Amino acid sequence: MPGVANILHADLDSFYASVEQRDNPRLRDRPVIVGGGVVLAASYEAKAYGVRSAMNGRQARMLCPHAIVVEPRMEAYGEASSAVFERFHDFTPEVEPISVDEAFLDVSGALRIFGSPADIAAQLRTRVLVDVGLPISVGVARTKFLAKVASAQSKPDGLLVVDPDREREFLHPLPVEVLWGVGPATSEKLRNHGVETVGDLASSGRAEMQSLLGSHSGRHLRDLAHNLDPRKVDTARRDRSMGAQRALGIRVRTRGELRTDLLGLVEKVAARLRKAERLTRTVTVRFRTADLRHESRSRTLLEPTASTAILTATADDLLSSLVDGPHGPGTRLGRVGCSLIGVTFSGLARPDAVQLAIRFPEEGRPTEALDGLVDDIRRRWGGRAVARASLIKSDAGVPVLQRPTALDAVEPLGSVE
DNA sequence: TCTGGGGTCCTAGGACCC
DNA sequence: TCTGGGGTCCTAGGACCC
Numbered sequence: 001m002p003g004v005a006n007i008l009h010a011d012l013d014s015f016y017a018s019v020e021q022r023d024n025p026r027l028r029d030r031p032v033i034v035g036g037g038v039v040l041a042a043s044y045e046a047k048a049y050g051v052r053s054a055m056n057g058r059q060a061r062m063l064c065p066h067a068i069v070v071e072p073r074m075e076a077y078g079e080a081s082s083a084v085f086e087r088f089h090d091f092t093p094e095v096e097p098i099s100v101d102e103a104f105l106d107v108s109g110a111l112r113i114f115g116s117p118a119d120i121a122a123q124l125r126t127r128v129l130v131d132v133g134l135p136i137s138v139g140v141a142r143t144k145f146l147a148k149v150a151s152a153q154s155k156p157d158g159l160l161v162v163d164p165d166r167e168r169e170f171l172h173p174l175p176v177e178v179l180w181g182v183g184p185a186t187s188e189k190l191r192n193h194g195v196e197t198v199g200d201l202a203s204s205g206r207a208e209m210q211s212l213l214g215s216h217s218g219r220h221l222r223d224l225a226h227n228l229d230p231r232k233v234d235t236a237r238r239d240r241s242m243g244a245q246r247a248l249g250i251r252v253r254t255r256g257e258l259r260t261d262l263l264g265l266v267e268k269v270a271a272r273l274r275k276a277e278r279l280t281r282t283v284t285v286r287f288r289t290a291d292l293r294h295e296s297r298s299r300t301l302l303e304p305t306a307s308t309a310i311l312t313a314t315a316d317d318l319l320s321s322l323v324d325g326p327h328g329p330g331t332r333l334g335r336v337g338c339s340l341i342g343v344t345f346s347g348l349a350r351p352d353a354v355q356l357a358i359r360f361p362e363e364g365r366p367t368e369a370l371d372g373l374v375d376d377i378r379r380r381w382g383g384r385a386v387a388r389a390s391l392i393k394s395d396a397g398v399p400v401l402q403r404p405t406a407l408d409a410v411e412p413l414g415s416v417e
Numbered sequence: 418t419c420t421g422g423g424g425t426c427c428t429a430g431g432a433c434c435c
Numbered sequence: 436t437c438t439g440g441g442g443t444c445c446t447a448g449g450a451c452c453c
Contacts, residue, residue, distance in 0.1 A: 015453090038420045053453080056420050099424080099453050181426090183451045216427060217450090240425070247421060282445085292419060298446060342422090 005117055005164055006108040007233060009139045009147035010124060012084065013156045015101035016041035019080050020070050022133040031067040033060055040072055044156050083132045090127065091120055096233045104144055106233035118161045125159060143229040146171070149178050167227050172199030179224055186213060186221075201225035238348075239276070244269050245286060245342025253338055255323055255330030259316065265343050266315045270308045273345060279304035280345035283311060285318040290337025297321050304349045315343055 012018065016034040021027045021043060031046035033039055039060045042051040049064035061067065081100040088095045091114060094106035107120050114120045121138040128136045139150025141162040149171070154160035162170050175197055176182050176190050189212055195201050201209070202225040210218030223229070244265045253261075262285065273280060284298035297318040305311065323338070325331035 035421075038422095040421070054420080056418070058420095059418080102453070181451065185450060214428070243423075245422060284447095294448070296447060300445060339419095340421095344424090 003142045003164055004108070005140050005142045005147075005161060006106060006111075007141055007144055007147045008105040008107055008117065008121055008124070009141075009144070009151040010088065010103055010105060010121075010128075011137050011139075011151045011155070012101040012128075013135045013137055014041050014043050014047070015080075015134075016072060016077055017043040017046070018134050019073075019077055022080075023076065024070075027068060027070070031064050033057075033064070033067045033069045034072050036069055036071070042067075080132060080134060084128055084134065084136070087124065087127045087131060091124060094233050094235055096235055096237060104147065104233045118159075121159050121161070142167070143227075144231050144233065145180060145224050145229040146227070148180060149174065152178065171225075171227060172197060172202065174198050176201055176225075179221055181217065181221060181224075186217070189213065198225045202227075239278070240348060241344050241346035242269055242273055242276070242278070242280070242348065243284075243286075243342060243344030245340060247340045248338060250290075250339075253333075255333055258323065258333065258338060258341055259319060262315055262319055262341050262343060263312055265341070266312050267308055269343060269345060270306060270311050273348075274306045277350065278348045279306045279351055280311070281305075281347035281349065282345070283314045283318065284344040284346065285315055285322060286340070286342035286344065287322045287338060288340035290339050292339065293336075295322060300347065304347070304351075306351075311345070 017032045020032055020034060021030075027043075029045065030043070031049065031051070032043040033046055033051060034041040036057050038057055039051060039053050039055040041053050042055075042060070046060075046064050046067050049067070051060045051064050051067065057069070061069070077100060084101075085095065085097065085103065088103055088105055092105055092107050092110045094109065096104040098104065105124075107114070107117050110120060111117070114123060117140045121140050125136055125138055128134055135157040137151045137155045137158045139147040139152070139154060139160050139162070141147040141150050142164050146162050146167060150160040150162050151158075153174075176195060177187050179198065179201075182190070190196075190201065193204075193212060195204060201222060204222070206219065206222055209222045212218060213221065246261055246265060248261070281304045282298055282300045284296050287295045287297075289295065299314055299318060301310070301314065320329070323330055323333035325335065
């Protein structure tokens with residue numbers, strides 16, 4: 001097999017639970033469950049009892065009654081994640097984040113300084129453990145897919161290198177569920193079809209798999225089973241969507257309450273959007289009925305925006321089409337109920353560079369002129385910081401940069417009419 | 418097995434254009 | 436104009452991942 005195993009997949013073990021054990025000695029070597037209603041993470045001691053993430057909290061406590069249940073501390077996890085990613089970047093700039101606790105690294109440019117990929121993986125594990133205090137598993141292979149499978153196989157606190165000469169021996173005996181993209185639904189289809197291992201999938205017909213799984217998935221999964229994965233580590237991947245959602249208890253919500261919840265989420269995500277200096281063109285309102293069916297309504301705007309006013313009005317409209325029946329506002333809601341409401345912005349774009357110049361007379365009031373500028377940007381882009389303004393004073397014909405002024409200092413959040 | 422919140426990607430049908 | 440094909444965009448829903 002040609003090529004060198006230069007790709008690392010690094011994956012923190014039971015991330016949230018490990019952070020809790022790190023920060024609280026009382027939790028070490030004990031079964032820890034993060035999150036009460038639903039399990040966000042379980043320590044290895046809890047996993048030994050069958051506790052899994054995404055599991056119902058009640059069920060988890062039945063499996064492991066002496067587990068210590070802690071509330072999630074998202075800020076702590078965010079800080080830990082940043083610290084770990086800094087260590088990644090100490091070895092190579094070629095880092096592709098997958099989530100808060102997981103990344104691909106291409107170390108082909110780091111070999112001269114740090115040694116073989118296996119050496120680098122070992123050093124990386126040590127650095128993360130010593131500097132950040134967290135165990136991390138690393139898979140090393142020639143492709144992203146193999147590296148990812150290897151890190152999963154090496155857990156917990158492991159390191160596994162897939163020899164390029166032994167890739168198929170490694171891959172083919174594994175169950176099909178190790179393939180990225182095979183979840184419960186696909187797994188069941190494959191098993192009903194007699195496909196249980198990666199090797200089984202590799203020896204099945206291409207047309208057969210495409211008709212079973214759809215043309216794209218069929219081809220993609222079969223390619224992976226054939227050990228074909230040309231994807232490169234992509235450091236420049238950008239966000240494609242942004243959203244927030246809220247699960248609502250069993251209590252019946254009125255249309256008004258639901259609307260208040262939704263608009264709160266819209267404001268929250270719109271603020272994130274502006275902070276990231278992004279605009280959105282498609283607004284999707286998500287809805288889950290009381291009997292857990294998913295529904296959504298979306299609208300694509302003519303122009304991208306980050307304006308809370310526009311986004312709020314759009315979301316409000318979409319909500320109406322979900323909850324208002326033919327017999328009046330909220331009548332459909334009364335019938336189907338609601339157990340979750342959410343909003344997603346997609347079609348994210350960066351604003352074009354906005355450069356607006358204004359001129360005002362010596363005796364004019366700069367703040368008025370600036371207000372006009374802000375109004376103009378507000379009309380076109382909505383919201384606040386899509387650009388930065390600089391006041392330039394012309395002194396005897398020589399422009400002097402006086403004071404860079406962020407528009408968000410002028411324009412308070414969410415005050416767009 | 419019905420319980421979270423944050424994402425990604427794909428599909429099928431319809432509208433519309435040439 | 437009622438018969439063709441191809442392409443793009445939008446919408447609603449589904450599957451999957453951490």
